[in-house]
Amino acid sequence: MSKKNYLCIMRSPSQTSVKREAPSPAQMEEMFAKFNAWKEQFKDNIVDMGGKLGDGRVVTTEGVTDGPFMETKEIAGGYMVVAATSMEEAVNVAEQSPGVFPGSSVEVREINIP
Amino acid sequence: MSGSKSAPKLIEGFFRHEYGKLIAVLVRRVGAQHFDLVEDSVQSALMTGLESWTLTGLPESPSAWLYKVAANNLLGTLRQDTGREKILLKHAEEALFSLETTPEHFSVNELQDDMLRMLFVCCNDTVPIESQLVFALKSLCGFTIHEIAHHLFISEANVYKRFSRARNSLQQHSLKSWELDQTEYTTRLPAVSNVLYLIFTEGFLSVNHEFSIRQELCREAMWLTTMLVNNKIGQTPETFALLALMYFHMARMNSRQDSSGGLLLLEQQDRSLWDRQKIQIGLTWLEKSASGNTFSRYHAEAGIAAEHCLAPSFSETRWEQIVENYLFLEQASPSAIYRLNRAVAVAEWQGPESGLSVLQGFESPSWLIGSYLWSAVLADLHRRCGHIELAENYRDLAIMSAPTQALKTLLQNRFNTNK
Numbered sequence: 001m002s003k004k005n006y007l008c009i010m011r012s013p014s015q016t017s018v019k020r021e022a023p024s025p026a027q028m029e030e031m032f033a034k035f036n037a038w039k040e041q042f043k044d045n046i047v048d049m050g051g052k053l054g055d056g057r058v059v060t061t062e063g064v065t066d067g068p069f070m071e072t073k074e075i076a077g078g079y080m081v082v083a084a085t086s087m088e089e090a091v092n093v094a095e096q097s098p099g100v101f102p103g104s105s106v107e108v109r110e111i112n113i114p
Numbered sequence: 115m116s117g118s119k120s121a122p123k124l125i126e127g128f129f130r131h132e133y134g135k136l137i138a139v140l141v142r143r144v145g146a147q148h149f150d151l152v153e154d155s156v157q158s159a160l161m162t163g164l165e166s167w168t169l170t171g172l173p174e175s176p177s178a179w180l181y182k183v184a185a186n187n188l189l190g191t192l193r194q195d196t197g198r199e200k201i202l203l204k205h206a207e208e209a210l211f212s213l214e215t216t217p218e219h220f221s222v223n224e225l226q227d228d229m230l231r232m233l234f235v236c237c238n239d240t241v242p243i244e245s246q247l248v249f250a251l252k253s254l255c256g257f258t259i260h261e262i263a264h265h266l267f268i269s270e271a272n273v274y275k276r277f278s279r280a281r282n283s284l285q286q287h288s289l290k291s292w293e294l295d296q297t298e299y300t301t302r303l304p305a306v307s308n309v310l311y312l313i314f315t316e317g318f319l320s321v322n323h324e325f326s327i328r329q330e331l332c333r334e335a336m337w338l339t340t341m342l343v344n345n346k347i348g349q350t351p352e353t354f355a356l357l358a359l360m361y362f363h364m365a366r367m368n369s370r371q372d373s374s375g376g377l378l379l380l381e382q383q384d385r386s387l388w389d390r391q392k393i394q395i396g397l398t399w400l401e402k403s404a405s406g407n408t409f410s411r412y413h414a415e416a417g418i419a420a421e422h423c424l425a426p427s428f429s430e431t432r433w434e435q436i437v438e439n440y441l442f443l444e445q446a447s448p449s450a451i452y453r454l455n456r457a458v459a460v461a462e463w464q465g466p467e468s469g470l471s472v473l474q475g476f477e478s479p480s481w482l483i484g485s486y487l488w489s490a491v492l493a494d495l496h497r498r499c500g501h502i503e504l505a506e507n508y509r510d511l512a513i514m515s516a517p518t519q520a521l522k523t524l525l526q527n528r529f530n531t532n533k
Contacts, residue, residue, distance in 0.1 A: 022161060023161070025130040025133045025257075026129065026130055026258075028164045029127070029128060029129045031168075032129070050169070052165070099168075
């Protein structure tokens with residue numbers, strides 16, 4: 001079965017609404033191990049680990065404005081590209097990601113290239 | 115790109131120990147007055163590392179990478195403080211980024227020197243021992259206040275108070291007095307050893323925590339002690355004996371609990387579970403410790419632990435050797451707990467009546483009379499002498515005063531099986 005690519009956009013609540021406590025060094029070690037285990041498990045699916053998203057601009061015919069864009073409560077903080085045979089499979093990869101913590105979400109969109 | 119670096123592996127405790135290294139190195143370079151800023155810079159550098167490495171894999175030298183980020187963070191914060199004089203900033207910049215202080219030039223020894231120096235600076239008479247202990251766990255081993263509270267079974271407020279005392283004392287030291295001379299290293303070594311010993315016994319003797327947590331404290335104590343004996347300043351018979359003692363105790367760690375987590379008496383432990391390799395390493399250090407003309411409490415305690423490790427069975431233990439070591443400990447620092455332990459060893463060696471006579475006419479401090487240990491030993495010895503009524507009284511007292519359910523169960527089992 002041929003695979004399609006999916007764009008995963010990570011969103012988290014803006015800093016002011018939920019204050020997350022910084023992880024301790026011991027917890028970081030655990031997170032690092034979990035992340036690597038996840039990457040290993042889904043290495044055939046992960047096309048591009050992507051990265052963090054910085055500030056941005058919105059370009060319209062009216063001109064250019066600063067972000068944030070539609071949302072004020074949530075910030076799109078990162079993205080990655082996942083290859084999967086179905087939306088379900090892509091969702092599963094995103095679901096298992098240790099980067100998804102309480103209050104955050106991942107939006108999974110199929111990338112349609114004609 | 116995900117497959118560019120195959121599953122990067124970091125050694126156990128990497129983030130925690132990098133934290134300790136960076137604190138020591140940076141504080142040494144910019145001065146202890148900036149201790150809090152250093153802590154923030156390091157914490158944030160570790161976080162940046164975590165985020166970046168999960169995306170792109172590990173850099174060639176994670177330690178050097180972290181140093182650069184932390185040093186840049188620190189310099190940035192120092193610059194933000196507009197009140198700071200230019201000359202101080204320049205000094206900090208040079209200290210952090212001059213050619214010979216770049217991490218490529220760090221040797222393992224230098225890093226360990228900095229960490230040990232911080233430990234020695236902290237272990238001075240003006241800092242209470244419990245503060246020294248907390249400081250070592252936080253600033254060298256990289257545990258947080260919350261984690262230390264969990265490990266030591268005390269409140270976070272208490273941990274914070276203890277830590278602040280040590281940190282404030284450090285901050286009072288200017289950059290200059292951060293450099294200790296040889297005499298200071300020598301005079302403070304016993305205090306440093308004592309802190310490492312306490313971290314270890316917190317882990318080993320504590321009955322309050324789950325197994326894995328206790329083991330973690332023991333491992334940290336051994337990590338620091340190993341660092342100490344690898345350094346010229348720590349190469350003394352006492353520290354060798356201390357490390358030997360830790361290996362012997364660790365070798366028996368796995369057999370101290372049954373499958374359901376209940377505590378087991380030495381007599382009931384499965385000796386085949388003891389870690390032979392650790393015993394061997396312990397013996398090597400014990401051998402190294404047998405030089406010079408000092409016989410310290412660490413020598414005596416390592417000697418006792420070695421006797422247990424080497425005895426083929428409980429009954430074949432060389433109790434007379436153990437008694438001798440306890441006698442030494444008692445003479446060196448008269449403590450009722452040594453006396454009590456000697457009574458137990460004498461009872462195994464020469465019979466319960468002799469054991470009892472060790473305690474006869476002995477004024478035990480009130481804290482020990484009230485403790486379950488005292489009652490449990492007396493219950494056991496009286497029972498074996500046939501003093502049924504006395505034995506039962508002490509048994510009830512022991513079970514009543516045992517601090518945890520695990521210990522109550524241990525005592526109940528002990529007295530039931532011996533009925």
